[in-house]
Amino acid sequence: MNDDRIKGQWKQLAGKLKAKWGKLTDDDLKIAEGNSEYLAGKIQERYGVAKDEAKRQIDEFDRTL
Template structure:
């Protein structure tokens, strides 16, 4: 995920992220502010998935944007 691209469109993307991954809180998204590594860690924590799987899901999400 291109962190620069995300930071520029964060408000729009945060809604889409929340729709896809409902277990993420508003605070999670506020702290993430476009940081894909932090986001992967939160997905890993909230959904109990491996880091590789979280990163894969983020890449797939980014590819659909």
């Protein structure tokens, strides 16, 4: 995930992230603000997946943008 690109479009992407990963809170997304490592950690925590799987999901999401 290109963190610079994500940071620039964060407000637009936050809604899409929330739609895909509904268990993420608004606070999670606010704190993440484009930080893919933090986001992967929160996906791991909320969904009980391995960190590698969370990163894979984020990468897949990024490719669909």
